[in-house]
Amino acid sequence: MVREGEHLWSPRPEFVDRANITRYQRYLREQHGLSFTDYEALWRWSVEDVSRFWATIWDYFQVQASAPYQRVLSGAGMLGTKWFEGARLNYAEHLLRHEQVAAPGKTAFHHLTENRPLRQMSWQELGAQVRVLATQLRKLGLKPGDRVVSYMPNVPETAIAMMATVAIGAVWSSAAPEFGVKTVVERFTQIQPKLFFAADGYRFGGRDFSREDEVRQIAGALPSLEHIVWLPYLHPSPPPADLPDTVLWSQLMDHAPVPAADFAYEQVAHDHPLWVVFSSGTTGLPKAIVHGHAGALLEHLKVMHFHINLTPDSAMFFYSTTGWMMWNLVIAALLTGSAAVLYDGSPVHPQPDLLWKLAADTGATNFGASPTFVQMMEKAGLKPGETYDLSRLEAVLVAGSPSTPETFQWFYQAVKSDLWVTSQSGGTELCSAFVGASPTLPVYAGEIQCRLLGMDVRALSDDGQRELVDEVGELVAVKPFPSMPVHFWNDTDGKRYRESYFNVFEREGAPIWRHGDFIKINGRGGCFIYGRSDSTLNRHGVRIGTAEIYRAVEQVPEVADSLIVCVELPGGKFFMPLFVKLKDGAVLDAGIEKRIVERLRQDCSPRHVPDRIYAVNAVPYTLTGKKMEVPVRKLLLGMPLEKAASRDAMMNPDAIDYFVRFAQESKDYQWRAA
Structure with missing residues (x-):
């Protein structure tokens, strides 16, 4: 097994010489008289x-x-x-900026989806589409500072919508189409958007997922909306008849090109909002972060x-x-x-x-x-x-x-x-x-x-x-x-x-x-980086990062995934359970438990050994792929699910149900909490 900190690679001299940071250091030396011996x-x-x-x-x-x-x-x-x-x-x-110097036909975007073949979009095509859309957004009445939101997949149209929004000084915010209605509404209602880019659905794993109903519900919860732009991504069909003030993406884009020389980017103040991005929202109302x-x-x-x-x-x-x-x-x-x-x-x-x-x-x-x-x-x-x-x-x-x-x-x-x-x-x-x-x-x-x-x-x-x-x-x-x-x-x-x-x-x-x-x-x-400090494991006053436990546990051949928390209990007690998802065909028995404990003792320390080990069908993750340690810990401390976590902010919402039941029913846990 490779050791932490073991040397794996060094850059070749020619790789270093042509690196951008090397050219910057030459600039500092030649223009500012600043020389540095190394990166540090x-x-x-x-x-x-x-x-x-x-x-x-x-x-x-x-x-x-x-x-x-x-x-x-x-x-x-x-x-x-x-x-x-x-x-x-x-x-x-x-x-x-690079549109003006890029060779004709040079690729700006390669793009592939499950229902579209691999294609390319040139810098010239990209710039032309951004200018057309930005011009039409202005004609719809969008002004600097207005909020524009998106519920679309990772396709060029979404990137074009973002760039056109920003080009006119409006404020961009995006949610992925796999997000549930509650998750999206919690985000978008905070910023009162004026225009909504929405796709009819998305495809994942060979299956189509229609989002027409979700779009209706989201739009209905946003009274500030004045316009909806509909992207027929799954099917070439018009927008639902009951969605008011809706225009097709193709209709907005079906206009004469706007030459770069004739287009004016909105010049905004240094701190003018660019976009609003949101925290995960697994344990409360997502933070609306403005850059x-x-x-x-x-x-x-x-x-x-x-x-x-x-x-x-x-x-x-x-x-x-x-x-x-x-x-x-x-x-x-x-x-x-x-x-x-x-x-x-x-x-x-x-x-x-x-x-x-x-x-x-x-x-x-x-x-x-x-x-x-x-x-x-x-x-x-x-x-x-x-x-x-x-x-x-x-x-x-x-x-x-x-x-x-x-x-x-x-x-x-x-x-x-x-x-x-x-x-x-x-x-x-x-x-x-x-x-x-x-x-x-x-x-x-x-x-x-x-x-x-x-x-x-x-x-x-x-x-x-x-x-x-x-x-x-x-x-x-x-x-x-x-x-x-x-x-x-x-x-x-x-x-x-x-x-x-x-x-x-x-x-x-x-x-x-x-x-x-x-x-x-x-x-x-x-x-x-050893994981979140708010999910610290504290055994006898010694802090333990969860990442080091996962590294050890997931070296055990039968273990596919894992999650660990430490719950402080009355009287200075604590309970540190480890939850493991096993690979297909494996069953948690005394032999596997012994191998897990031995691995933790050997690779970490006796303090890293959990109080109990439990088998689960799945480990809960946020939509951005982070293990939900803090919400699980809150559940075990007695917090109800609706306060500990939002299902709509989870990659696999059903995975949390086990932990809800565990907090309510586990005799091991209840005995220690008593």
């Missing part, structure tokens, strides 16, 4: 001289703005910071160029739905001139290696998926590197949950040996990452390569008094960064925003960002 020195400068660093990002990428910024950074403290105040610009304008044009643009220019290393010759794929912020990042690939690969459907239908075939067919240079996807590949015994031509593939990006050393090792064994395998961790709150990758650094098993430029991330002790190295602590950001939320929608006094991130730790008397993850930063700057 560059990172340290970027977080010590915050204003100068972000000013160089603005200048290096020649950000287009109709009015210049007055100061890079203004305001006091992290909560009071304003970025590039005075600037007027437009995020969508930068997404389409601004300047902050998101500068962050995405940095991360897509320097940390994902995209160029106009790249093609980026990440398996995502339109309800996850990773979809926004895939579209942000356009900022680099890279093509984006869009896929909508099951990742394993009609064949388990479908996404690898897609990567080969599109010449993907960057491939992204979650650790759960890797588990599916391992279970199927796939070796895509032996089956497909992946010669253009340079990098793998793993995101969504903590990656294990075994996840990294699988790519080197099953895909190709010369591969930059990276892991990232961030969140919807920043629509980017805190820690991630650099193409100039080696890869070590299970280790996130670095803290991203401009992200002053530290690991703090419980009391916030000590900065930790080579120890697990709370992930905090101690300096502001441009893609911090501008605010939460309807949070007029900022109370919910403060309570979400700024109510635990202070530095020099001012609150700092507590993200809610456990992190370890080692001496060379590498990072390890």
Whole structure:
């Protein structure tokens, strides 16, 4: 078994030399007289001289703005910071900048769905469609600041709708069509949208799922709606007759092209709302997180160029739905001139290696998926590197949950040996990452390569008094960064925003960002994420990250998946049950339990051994693929389901029923709680 921190790969000198971040360092040396011996020195400068660093990002990428910024950074403290105040610009304008220089026919989007063959859309086609739609939205009366929402699959039409919305200064928000009515209504009612893009359904795993009834219910719950744009995705049929003020997508698009020279992007203030993205909402009303044009643009220019290393010759794929912020990042690939690969459907239908075939067919240079996807590949015994031509593939990006050393090792064994395998961790709150990758650094098993430029991330002790190295602590950001939320929608006094991130730790008397993850930063700057700190396992005063338990337990051959929680009980007692989903044909018996316990003792410690082990049919996940540890823990503490979790925010809602019954009926649990 590969060891955590074991060296797996180093970049070739030519790979380092042509990396975007290397060119940026040459620029700093030639234009600013700044030289750095290694990545760690560059990172340290970027977080010590915050204003100068972000000013160089603005200048290096020649950000287009109709009015210049007055100061890079203004305001006091992290909560009071304003970025590039005075600037007027437009995020969508930068997404389409490469249209003007792209060769005729050069691909902007590769797109595949279960009911459409693989196709391409050129930069010229994309720009033309965005301008037509933006012009028609203006004719419908949409103004800067109006909210536009979407309930559509991961297809070019959704991306075009987003770019057209942003181009006119309206505010975008998206929900994936697999979301239930309650989940969507909880999100969209908060922002009172004026226009609704809706598809008639989606296809997954070879089955069609009509969403006509859901669209009716959602529209009926949004009294602010003035227009619905209907996309007949499953069937070429008109919109339902009982949906008022509805126009077909094709009708909006059936207009003469608008030349680029004749189209004006709405120039908006630095902090004008770009989009509203929502937290998972598994344990309460989802947070409506607002990002601004300047902050998101500068962050995405940095991360897509320097940390994902995209160029106009790249093609980026990440398996995502339109309800996850990773979809926004895939579209942000356009900022680099890279093509984006869009896929909508099951990742394993009609064949388990479908996404690898897609990567080969599109010449993907960057491939992204979650650790759960890797588990599916391992279970199927796939070796895509032996089956497909992946010669253009340079990098793998793993995101969504903590990656294990075994996840990294699988790519080197099953895909190709010369591969930059990276892991990232961030969140919807920043629509980017805190820690991630650099193409100039080696890869070590299970280790996130670095803290991203401009992200002053530290690991703090419980009391916030000590900065930790080579120890697990709370992930905090101690300096502001441009893609911090501008605010939460309807949070007029900022109370919910403060309570979400700024109510635990202070530095020099001012609150700092507590993200809610456990992190370890080692001496060379590498990072390890150990799961959510609000789902901490605390045994005899020792904190245990759930990720290390999952890594050990899921090495047991019979175990397919697992979930663990620790419940504090009266009188200083606690109960730590482990729930395991076994592979087909396996039955939880004394032998399997013994192997699980021995593995935990051997790989972790006696404190990691659970009080009891239970077999379940499924582990509950959020819609973005995170194990629902906190809701399960709340159920076991006696909270009713309707307060502990929202079924509509779950990937597999039926999986929670076992835990509801367990909390009510388990004699083991009731005995310990007594």
